[in-house]
Each structure stands twice: as structure tokens, then as C-alpha cells.
Amino acid sequence: PPKYKIKLELWYNKLNVFSNLFMYYFMVGIFLLILLIIEMFYKNKIIKHFIKFFIILVLLGFLVHITGLASRWIISGHAPWSNGYESMIYIAFATLLSGVIFMKKSSLTLAATALVSSMLLMVAHLNWLDPEITNLVPVLNSYWLMIHVSMITASYGFLALGALLGFLSLWL
Numbered sequence: 520p521p522k523y524k525i526k527l528e529l530w531y532n533k534l535n536v537f538s539n540l541f542m543y544y545f546m547v548g549i550f551l552l553i554l555l556i557i558e559m560f561y562k563n564k565i566i567k568h569f570i571k572f573f574i575i576l577v578l579l580g581f582l583v584h585i586t587g588l589a590s591r592w593i594i595s596g597h598a599p600w601s602n603g604y605e606s607m608i609y610i611a612f613a614t615l616l617s618g619v620i621f622m623k624k625s626s627l628t629l630a631a632t633a634l635v636s637s638m639l640l641m642v643a644h645l646n647w648l649d650p651e652i653t654n655l656v657p658v659l660n661s662y663w664l665m666i667h668v669s670m671i672t673a674s675y676g677f678l679a680l681g682a683l684l685g686f687l688s689l690w691l
Contacts, residue, residue: 528594528652536587537608537650540580541640544615547576548633555627556691574626577633581615584636588612597655598665600672604650607643609669611636613676621680631683632676639679 551573558566591599600609618632
């Protein structure tokens with residue numbers, strides 16, 4: 520492989536991006552959710568500033584997530600949704616993407632998707648999913664992997680957002 524791919528893979532393995540994002544999303548998401556629930560009952564400028572701060576933190580984590588997916592794509596030479604581990608980190612990305620898209624209506628969506636993404640990344644790092652970057656299985660070597668699988672898999676994130684927002688609405 521070219522030298523830049525070797526350096527990128529060493530950097531990727533050293534940072535352990537998705538393993539670290541799991542706890543990051545959880546902590547930031549839970550604090551953002553608590554602040555948003557408090558804001559429903561007590562309007563305060565300080566709380567608004569903290570909410571904006573935590574929204575920025577979630578968005579920074581989202582940029583790191585995009586960087587990790589792009590790095591994995593460059594290293595492997597194929598889209599990062601061809602095995603169980605890659606599917607889980609991609610679904611976590613799609614879930615957070617749905618929160619970013621819909622956060623203009625309510626910041627609660629971003630907090631909810633940060634928590635769901637955290638859970639998905641936790642599942643991705645259980646022992647039975649192998650995070651190793653491997654070659655593409657010949658049966659998946661098709662342009663349909665890019666079109667079909669990416670859309671179908673991303674829809675799970677939007678479904679998770681709808682489910683969690685429904686639960687939160689019922690709870691509140």
C-alpha cells in the first residue's frame with residue numbers, strides 16, 4: 520500500500536476514534552438532554568449558553584465521526600459499511616446525521632441521537648464484532664453497495680431517532 524495509507528492507518532489505530540466517541544457521545548448527550556429538560560421548565564440565559572456549548576460539542580464529535588469514517592474508507596478502498604462493525608459505526612453516523620438535520624426544529628433531537636449513537640458505538644465495540652479493516656468480500660464488490668446498502672442502512676438511524684423521540688414525548 521502507499522505510504523500515506525500506512526500513515527493514515529497507524530493514525531487511525533492510535534486514535535481509536537469510534538471507541539472514544541462512544542463515551543463522548545454518551546456524556547455530552549446526557550448533559551444536553553438534562554439541560555434541555557430543565558430549560559422546558561426554567562427559562563434562563565445561562566442554561567441557553569450551556570445548551571449551545573453542548574450542541575457545539577456534539578457537532579465537533581460528529582466531525583470526528585466523519586473523519587473516522589473517511590479514514591476507514593481511504594484505508595480500505597471501499598465504503599465503510601461492508602461488515603457488522605462498519606455497519607454499526609455507519610448507522611451511528613446516520614443517526615447523528617438525522618439529529619443534525621432535524622435539530623433546527625428542536626435541540627432535543629440532537630441530544631436523543633447523540634445517546635442512540637453512543638449506544639450503537641457501544642454495541643460496535645462488543646467482542647463479537649471485529650473492527651479489523653479487511654478486503655471487500657467479492658459478492659459485495661458492486662456499485663449497489665454504494666447506493667442500496669448506504670440508503671437502507673442509513674434509514675435505521677432515522678428510524679431510531681423517531682423511536683427515541685416518541686419515547687421521550689411519552690415520558691415528558
